[in-house]
Amino acid sequence: MMTRKDYVATAEILSNYFATSVFDEQGEMLFADLVDDFSLMFETDNPRFDATKFAIACYEKLEMAK
Numbered sequence: 345m346m347t348r349k350d351y352v353a354t355a356e357i358l359s360n361y362f363a364t365s366v367f368d369e370q371g372e373m374l375f376a377d378l379v380d381d382f383s384l385m386f387e388t389d390n391p392r393f394d395a396t397k398f399a400i401a402c403y404e405k406l407e408m409a410k
Contacts, residue, residue, distance in 0.1 A: 346389050362398060362403065368403035379403075 361374055379402045383395040 346386065349388055351393065351398060352401065355398055358402045359404050
Protein backbone atom coordinates (compact mmCIF):
# COMPACT_ATOMS: atom_id res chain seq x y z
CA MET A 345 0.00 0.00 0.00
CA MET A 346 1.20 3.48 -0.82
CA THR A 347 1.40 6.15 1.85
CA ARG A 348 0.59 9.84 2.03
CA LYS A 349 4.29 10.47 1.40
CA ASP A 350 4.00 8.66 -1.95
CA TYR A 351 0.91 10.64 -2.94
CA VAL A 352 2.60 13.94 -2.06
CA ALA A 353 5.73 13.01 -4.01
CA THR A 354 3.67 12.07 -7.07
CA ALA A 355 1.69 15.31 -6.91
CA GLU A 356 4.91 17.28 -6.64
CA ILE A 357 6.38 15.56 -9.70
CA LEU A 358 3.24 16.23 -11.74
CA SER A 359 3.05 19.81 -10.48
CA ASN A 360 6.65 20.48 -11.49
CA TYR A 361 6.00 19.23 -15.02
CA PHE A 362 2.84 21.27 -15.31
CA ALA A 363 4.47 24.45 -13.99
CA THR A 364 7.50 24.24 -16.30
CA SER A 365 5.73 23.20 -19.50
CA VAL A 366 3.89 25.28 -22.03
CA PHE A 367 0.61 23.58 -22.72
CA ASP A 368 -1.99 24.19 -25.35
CA GLU A 369 -5.56 23.08 -24.73
CA GLN A 370 -4.76 19.49 -25.70
CA GLY A 371 -1.78 19.42 -23.32
CA GLU A 372 -3.94 20.70 -20.47
CA MET A 373 -6.50 17.97 -21.16
CA LEU A 374 -3.73 15.35 -21.20
CA PHE A 375 -2.42 16.63 -17.86
CA ALA A 376 -5.93 16.50 -16.36
CA ASP A 377 -6.27 12.92 -17.61
CA LEU A 378 -2.95 12.01 -15.96
CA VAL A 379 -4.10 13.48 -12.64
CA ASP A 380 -7.40 11.58 -12.93
CA ASP A 381 -5.67 8.29 -13.80
CA PHE A 382 -3.28 8.58 -10.87
CA SER A 383 -6.23 9.41 -8.61
CA LEU A 384 -8.08 6.29 -9.71
CA MET A 385 -5.00 4.16 -9.10
CA PHE A 386 -4.48 5.66 -5.64
CA GLU A 387 -8.17 5.28 -4.73
CA THR A 388 -7.95 1.60 -5.66
CA ASP A 389 -4.91 1.26 -3.44
CA ASN A 390 -6.41 3.22 -0.55
CA PRO A 391 -10.16 3.93 -0.21
CA ARG A 392 -9.35 6.87 2.10
CA PHE A 393 -7.31 8.61 -0.61
CA ASP A 394 -8.59 12.17 -1.21
CA ALA A 395 -8.63 12.83 -4.96
CA THR A 396 -9.57 16.49 -4.48
CA LYS A 397 -6.55 17.21 -2.28
CA PHE A 398 -4.34 15.38 -4.78
CA ALA A 399 -5.66 17.43 -7.72
CA ILE A 400 -5.15 20.68 -5.78
CA ALA A 401 -1.56 19.65 -5.03
CA CYS A 402 -0.92 18.79 -8.69
CA TYR A 403 -2.03 22.24 -9.85
CA GLU A 404 -0.41 24.08 -6.91
CA LYS A 405 2.62 25.47 -8.74
CA LEU A 406 0.42 26.77 -11.55
CA GLU A 407 -1.72 28.68 -9.04
CA MET A 408 1.37 30.11 -7.37
CA ALA A 409 2.67 31.36 -10.74
CA LYS A 410 -0.49 33.37 -11.44
